[in-house]
Amino acid sequence: MSDHVVIIGNGxxxxxxxxxxxxxxxxxxxxxxxxxxxxxxxTALMYIFMGHMRYKDTKxxxxxxxxxxxxxxxxxxxxxIDTDTKTLKxxxxxxxxxxxxxxxxxxxxxxxxxxxxxxxxxxxLYSLQDLELMEEKTKGxxxxxxxxxxxxxxxxxxxxxxxxxxVTMLVREKNFWNPVLPVQESEMIAKHIESHHVDLRxxxxxxxxxxxxxxxxxSLKTSKDEEIPCQFVGLTVGVTPNIKxxxxxxxxxxxxxxxxxxxxxxxxxxxAIGDCAEFKxxxxxxxxxxxxxxxxxxxxxxxxxxxTGNKTIYNPGIWFNSAKFFDIEYQTYGSIKNKLEENETEFxxxxxxxxxxxxIVFDKETRSFLGINAFGIRIRHNVxxxxxxxxxxxxxxxxxxxxxxFDPEFYKLHEQEIVDQFNQENNTNIQxxxxxxxxxxxxx
Amino acid sequence: MKALQNIGLxxxxxxxxxxxxxxxxxxxxxxxxxxxxxxxxxxxxxxxxINDMKTKVVDKEFSNPFSFSSEIISSLEAANETHKxxxxxGKVIWGKAxxxxxxxxxxxxxxxxxxxxxxxxxxxxxxxxxxSLLYIIPTVVTGGTAATKNNGVWLNPATNRGWIGWFxxxxxxxxxxxxxxxxxxxxxxxYIVDPISISLSGNAASQWFLYGLLYCTxxxxxxxxxxxxxxxNKYQILRTTSVWFFQIVFAxxxxxxxxxxxxxxxxxxxxxxxxxxxxxxxxxxxxxxxGGFGLFVLVWGIFLTLVIVPVMVYFFGKRWYCSWVCxxxxxxxxxxxxxxxxxxxxxxxxxxxRYIVHGVWxxxxxxxxxxxxxxxxxxxxxxxxxxxxTHLIKTQVVQDAYGFAIxxxxxxxxxxxxxxxxxxxVWCRFGCPLAAYLGIVQRFKSRFRITTNGGQCISCGxxxxxxxxxxxxxxxxxxxxxxxxxxCVGCGVCADVCPRGVLKLENGDEExxxxxxxxxxxxxxxxxxxxxx
Ligand SMILES: Cc1cc2nc3c(=O)[nH]c(=O)nc-3n(C[C@H](O)[C@H](O)[C@H](O)COP(=O)(O)OP(=O)(O)OC[C@H]3O[C@@H](n4cnc5c(N)ncnc54)[C@H](O)[C@@H]3O)c2cc1C
Ligand code: SF4
Ligand code: SF4
Numbered sequence: 001m002s003d004h005v006v007i008i009g010n011g012x013x014x015x016x017x018x019x020x021x022x023x024x025x026x027x028x029x030x031x032x033x034x035x036x037x038x039x040x041x042x043t044a045l046m047y048i049f050m051g052h053m054r055y056k057d058t059k060x061x062x063x064x065x066x067x068x069x070x071x072x073x074x075x076x077x078x079x080x081i082d083t084d085t086k087t088l089k090x091x092x093x094x095x096x097x098x099x100x101x102x103x104x105x106x107x108x109x110x111x112x113x114x115x116x117x118x119x120x121x122x123x124x125l126y127s128l129q130d131l132e133l134m135e136e137k138t139k140g141x142x143x144x145x146x147x148x149x150x151x152x153x154x155x156x157x158x159x160x161x162x163x164x165x166x167v168t169m170l171v172r173e174k175n176f177w178n179p180v181l182p183v184q185e186s187e188m189i190a191k192h193i194e195s196h197h198v199d200l201r202x203x204x205x206x207x208x209x210x211x212x213x214x215x216x217x218x219s220l221k222t223s224k225d226e227e228i229p230c231q232f233v234g235l236t237v238g239v240t241p242n243i244k245x246x247x248x249x250x251x252x253x254x255x256x257x258x259x260x261x262x263x264x265x266x267x268x269x270x271x272a273i274g275d276c277a278e279f280k281x282x283x284x285x286x287x288x289x290x291x292x293x294x295x296x297x298x299x300x301x302x303x304x305x306x307x308t309g310n311k312t313i314y315n316p317g318i319w320f321n322s323a324k325f326f327d328i329e330y331q332t333y334g335s336i337k338n339k340l341e342e343n344e345t346e347f348x349x350x351x352x353x354x355x356x357x358x359x360i361v362f363d364k365e366t367r368s369f370l371g372i373n374a375f376g377i378r379i380r381h382n383v384x385x386x387x388x389x390x391x392x393x394x395x396x397x398x399x400x401x402x403x404x405x406f407d408p409e410f411y412k413l414h415e416q417e418i419v420d421q422f423n424q425e426n427n428t429n430i431q432x433x434x435x436x437x438x439x440x441x442x443x444x
Numbered sequence: 445m446k447a448l449q450n451i452g453l454x455x456x457x458x459x460x461x462x463x464x465x466x467x468x469x470x471x472x473x474x475x476x477x478x479x480x481x482x483x484x485x486x487x488x489x490x491x492x493x494i495n496d497m498k499t500k501v502v503d504k505e506f507s508n509p510f511s512f513s514s515e516i517i518s519s520l521e522a523a524n525e526t527h528k529x530x531x532x533x534g535k536v537i538w539g540k541a542x543x544x545x546x547x548x549x550x551x552x553x554x555x556x557x558x559x560x561x562x563x564x565x566x567x568x569x570x571x572x573x574x575x576s577l578l579y580i581i582p583t584v585v586t587g588g589t590a591a592t593k594n595n596g597v598w599l600n601p602a603t604n605r606g607w608i609g610w611f612x613x614x615x616x617x618x619x620x621x622x623x624x625x626x627x628x629x630x631x632x633x634x635y636i637v638d639p640i641s642i643s644l645s646g647n648a649a650s651q652w653f654l655y656g657l658l659y660c661t662x663x664x665x666x667x668x669x670x671x672x673x674x675x676x677n678k679y680q681i682l683r684t685t686s687v688w689f690f691q692i693v694f695a696x697x698x699x700x701x702x703x704x705x706x707x708x709x710x711x712x713x714x715x716x717x718x719x720x721x722x723x724x725x726x727x728x729x730x731x732x733x734x735g736g737f738g739l740f741v742l743v744w745g746i747f748l749t750l751v752i753v754p755v756m757v758y759f760f761g762k763r764w765y766c767s768w769v770c771x772x773x774x775x776x777x778x779x780x781x782x783x784x785x786x787x788x789x790x791x792x793x794x795x796x797x798r799y800i801v802h803g804v805w806x807x808x809x810x811x812x813x814x815x816x817x818x819x820x821x822x823x824x825x826x827x828x829x830x831x832x833x834t835h836l837i838k839t840q841v842v843q844d845a846y847g848f849a850i851x852x853x854x855x856x857x858x859x860x861x862x863x864x865x866x867x868x869x870v871w872c873r874f875g876c877p878l879a880a881y882l883g884i885v886q887r888f889k890s891r892f893r894i895t896t897n898g899g900q901c902i903s904c905g906x907x908x909x910x911x912x913x914x915x916x917x918x919x920x921x922x923x924x925x926x927x928x929x930x931x932c933v934g935c936g937v938c939a940d941v942c943p944r945g946v947l948k949l950e951n952g953d954e955e956x957x958x959x960x961x962x963x964x965x966x967x968x969x970x971x972x973x974x975x976x977x
Binding site for chain 2: 012051052059062293297320323324326327329331378379382385406407409412
């Protein structure tokens with residue numbers, strides 16, 4: 001096969017697809033992307049701003065890698081897709097034909113039409129260009145407002161605070177990140193964020209951003225009619241697929257590019273992966289858009305299988321994710337929603353320092369383990385994956401907790417405390433087992 | 445708080461400036477009496493040298509160490525040259541000229557520093573310690589909450605190879621050059637530590653005592669910084685305590701106390717081949733001459749290298765030595781910690797690293813083999829025949845070459861001097877023959893690994909950036925693969941800086957240690973493995 005695969009977007013999903021196609025075939029591979037010459041880790045944007053790393057440290061592969069693996073890179077913007085002639089129109093470098101096309105163009109920050117949302121000093125954070133802009137617009141300022149309490153909002157707050165800029169954060173919901181987090185965690189994290197001197201305003205929305213005489217942000221008006229003086233506004237109210245240029249093509253789209261379980265779009269030989277893919281029906285019944293790093297990676301791997309001849313259904317397995325809220329790491333495995341379902345019951349343990357907690361959800365009837373949130377405690381992925389896949393009973397989960405801990409050596413462990421509390425609340429008499437390497441690494 | 449830090453910084457700079465300027469202070473006058481004594485002690489037979497010294501140096505006043513030492517060296521060289529050309533071998537003065545002049549200078553200097561040793565100790569060491577602590581301790585508050593904080597590391601000229609880094613580099617290199625090659629210029633520095641040396645070993649200080657004391661001081665102050673920076677991480681706290689303890693007690697106090705009891709100076713934790721002159725004739729002779737104790741040291745040294753080191757590496761990885769015990773590691777993990785991000789992560793440098801470090805190891809082993817051959821056979825040289833012809837290899841020459849190139853230049857000048865440019869483990873990564881040996885054991889027969897937590901890696905790059913050994917940790921982590929690398933010293937910082945809890949240093953079953961990325965997709969329906977291209 002010497003088909004020409006063209007990938008639009010050099011983010012995690014596009015690059016994973018390219019690497020895996022190369023591993024399995026001899027196809028000609030071209031990656032077109034506008035944001036940067038080389039693949040870099042978007043998740044590390046905050047660390048560049050805070051001076052932990054340079055841009056070059058965020059590139060997972062050295063620059064020689066692409067040529068060596070015969071992955072051609074074009075820095076340009078695709079303005080149009082003509083699926084009849086299988087041609088892409090590029091902004092600067094003319095036309096390019098493909099045999100197979102993978103759309104992996106990611107997202108862009110949401111803007112909901114607020115008055116003043118395009119003023120000087122108002123922006124989202126998604127790309128390197130956004131980062132540069134933020135660098136420029138936050139020079140010498142003293143206060144900022146962040147609208148939206150998602151993960152990127154928290155990252156932005158941390159970034160601004162690292163430059164001694166006062167941060168106010170507006171969150172629509174009654175609890176922090178409540179669309180995702182159960183209320184217990186929500187409250188703990190809200191306290192933590194406030195302990196970092198963020199002025200967190202719950203149940204508050206943006207109503208208007210006000211400019212000074214030079215068109216620069218001067219203040220922000222909230223839904224509670226308060227006016228907060230600020231020189232910078234970060235809009236972090238989620239992202240949306242970055243597919244404007246697809247809209248004029250024959251490829252079917254709604255919010256994102258519509259795909260089936262094979263990641264195929266409505267047009268043959270056109271696929272979509274990563275943040276910009278929208279499932280008609282998700283193969284495992286999850287949300288139709290999956291805008292995280294890991295799923296982008298999995299979609300890239302899956303589409304590479306299909307394109308190289310092994311038609312493969314996208315099956316990401318058991319959900320997992322992680323994030324960090326200032327000093328508190330967060331890991332989640334399985335399904336744990338902000339509210340319990342009918343059949344579910346829960347167990348919640350929180351450390352007295354309010355920096356660690358474990359939240360477990362299990363089935364009332366069958367006692368099967370359904371999901372876990374861990375804050376401030378690291379958990380072993382492979383162990384969780386196995387426990388969840390095998391629908392392990394909660395009693396066994398509790399007694400095997402030591403196998404799950406992934407904290408660094410010599411850290412204080414809390415399993416005994418956790419199990420004691422569980423026993424007390426549930427009238428059980430579960431005994432903690434000793435950690436077992438055999439169980440940790442067993443594959444079944 | 446910030447004000448306190450600024451005061452600290454100023455005090456530190458004042459101490460540093462005084463320290464440097466001490467080189468230019470004081471006068472030198474070699475009295476006839478001292479010189480006669482010196483000639484007697486050293487058994488110098490060259491009347492040429494003695495007479496030349498008497499006309500040019502003795503009872504004359506020199507206002508700086510440079511002209512003083514250059515006069516002595518020119519007398520020495522002229523005399524040696526004449527004796528050699530006349531084949532008067534008995535009259536030639538052997539040994540390192542700079543050590544020779546150091547001893548003369550040490551007994552000839554006079555002036556304000558020598559008269560006020562404690563005062564100047566305080567104005568240099570004292571201000572340095574006080575200033576640094578005043579700078580470091582307030583970071584408990586100014587440095588933010590107890591958690592990994594690397595804010596501004598790449599924006600600060602001290603830690604991003606900026607002008608402060610270059611200045612630190614120049615200072616460190618200069619210091620090591622003086623220490624190894626011109627100790628006669630720094631007798632004033634040595635004077636100020638005399639009182640401490642005398643209280644420990646009963647002898648006046650040598651340049652090596654100065655170095656040892658400075659080393660311990662710097663490690664102690666910077667250990668305080670480690671305690672604060674990593675106060676959330678018990679692994680780091682324990683590890684820092686351990687290296688600090690081994691440096692102070694094993695590398696510094698015990699050897700000095702041994703000397704006090706007229707035993708040979710010996711650092712019990714310094715394993716061959718890092719301790720490259722362990723098998724040198726002078727050392728073996730000295731050990732054997734000191735009876736039961738010497739014999740014990742001899743057996744211990746061999747046992748340490750052949751048994752303790754590999755067995756411990758099997759159970760815990762090379763970290764037990766490199767990050768918990770070793771003095772070089774100790775400095776790297778305290779003074780060097782702010783520079784860890786400067787190590788190069790490229791595949792190219794990794795390749796050089798393997799050639800160089802294993803090359804040094806081969807060199808050390810070959811030199812030792814030659815040394816032992818000479819020791820037991822009495823033959824001073826060997827014929828070596830290879831494609832390039834026949835070479836005469838003199839044991840002494842090989843030892844000198846190793847001592848100069850590896851012992852002084854690599855371990856000292858480059859190894860530490862280059863911290864501010866190439867990171868804090870330059871020596872450990874490229875030069876240490878013991879690290880090469882430990883690494884081979886770690887790579888092929890050990891329970892130690894860094895486990896990667898399934899598919900949680902977001903490829904951010906923090907781990908690779910802060911790996912002092914220049915390991916591209918992310919390259920493994922993002923594939924879901926465990927990190928099993930000979931060079932990993934188990935400092936644990938990659939696991940600390942990872943924002944997603946992906947890495948864990950652990951000792952476990954050998955089975956499954958080297959895993960091949962299982963978990964990007966967890967279900968069995970598609971068996972995708974994520975090896976790189
Ligand atoms: C600040 C930040 C932090 C994040 N942190 C996390 C995290 O911790 N964990 C997590 O799971 N997820 C995180 N995410 C989300 C995650 O980064 C995304 O899900 C992921 O990067 C999406 O990858 P992708 O390959 O789909 O698209 P992208 O990475 O967006 O790549 C698409 C590329 O295509 C380019 N492009 C778009 N249109 C065109 C065109 N027409 N022509 C040419 N090029 C085009 C874009 O410029 C972009 O470079 C974070 C996102 C941000 C912004
Ligand atoms: S891999 Fe991690 S533990 Fe090993 S040397 Fe590098 S940073 Fe330290
Ligand atoms: S620091 Fe953690 S998340 Fe970042 S690249 Fe390394 S292992 Fe992956």
